[in-house]
Amino acid sequence: MTTALPRWPYPRTIAHRGAGKLAPENTLAAFRHGASFGYRMFEFDVKLSADGKPVLLHDATLERTTSGRGRADALTLGELAQLDAGSWHSPAYAGEPIPTLAAVAAYTRANGLHVNIEIKPVPGTEARTGAAVALDALALWAGAAVPPLLSSFSEAALEAARRVAPDLPRALLLDKLPADWLDRLARLGCVALDANHRELDRNVIEAAHRAGYRVACYTVNDPDRAAALLEWGVDAVITDAVDLIAPQHGGESGADRQMKAG
Numbered sequence: 001m002t003t004a005l006p007r008w009p010y011p012r013t014i015a016h017r018g019a020g021k022l023a024p025e026n027t028l029a030a031f032r033h034g035a036s037f038g039y040r041m042f043e044f045d046v047k048l049s050a051d052g053k054p055v056l057l058h059d060a061t062l063e064r065t066t067s068g069r070g071r072a073d074a075l076t077l078g079e080l081a082q083l084d085a086g087s088w089h090s091p092a093y094a095g096e097p098i099p100t101l102a103a104v105a106a107y108t109r110a111n112g113l114h115v116n117i118e119i120k121p122v123p124g125t126e127a128r129t130g131a132a133v134a135l136d137a138l139a140l141w142a143g144a145a146v147p148p149l150l151s152s153f154s155e156a157a158l159e160a161a162r163r164v165a166p167d168l169p170r171a172l173l174l175d176k177l178p179a180d181w182l183d184r185l186a187r188l189g190c191v192a193l194d195a196n197h198r199e200l201d202r203n204v205i206e207a208a209h210r211a212g213y214r215v216a217c218y219t220v221n222d223p224d225r226a227a228a229l230l231e232w233g234v235d236a237v238i239t240d241a242v243d244l245i246a247p248q249h250g251g252e253s254g255a256d257r258q259m260k261a262g
């Protein structure tokens, strides 16, 4: 028996960390660059400052992508706001700040863009980060026609998000598919599997759909691979290659067509 699929009001292509590698990841400059290629949905990584404010940053430490040093959660929002998150990428982006989740909400809502908020806790802060990010998302996207999609590799973060914001859609990120991946999605009340694309083929995508889950995948940078995944019915591909992979704006995935036909 096939279970009905949850609502999926998102484009089938999602820009990874803003504009992938073409602009400094997880900055508003990257979002603007991704949007200039026609991308309408953005994945980004969120963790908490020392004073508990959600900010965009991939790593647990500051060195790789900012002018700061040490653990990201050792600095307050005011201290993080002083850092340069653009110079590491290229001089044109010098002085680009670390955005807050609030700044991203203001920009994306004003421009009709969709978001995939990856909850990326500093290790040891999983539940606290999941709850704080979900609560902030709930408030920042209040009244939005399309809710933010939350995702995380951390099941503790997803559980905490579910407790405080049960109606925000959640996806479980999996780098490898464990034997019990469908049970995990069920236990966490997820709407989607969000897998490393190397773990996917037509059979896995169809199994997820039959069980009532959407399928997203990361990070797909080869246009032929993206085309194959989309042809197999994947609901969204997350990509760095916003210059090579043409954005696709929703419409029906293969899964939706099969549901209507069946």
Ligand code: G3P
Residues within 6 Å of the ligand: 016, 043, 045, 058, 118, 151, 173, 218, 219, 238
């Ligand atoms: O959300 C998908 C993808 O971003 C997960 O990997 O390390 O790029 O955050 P990472």
Ligand code: MG
Residues within 6 Å of the ligand: 043, 044, 045, 118
């Ligand atoms: Mg990410």
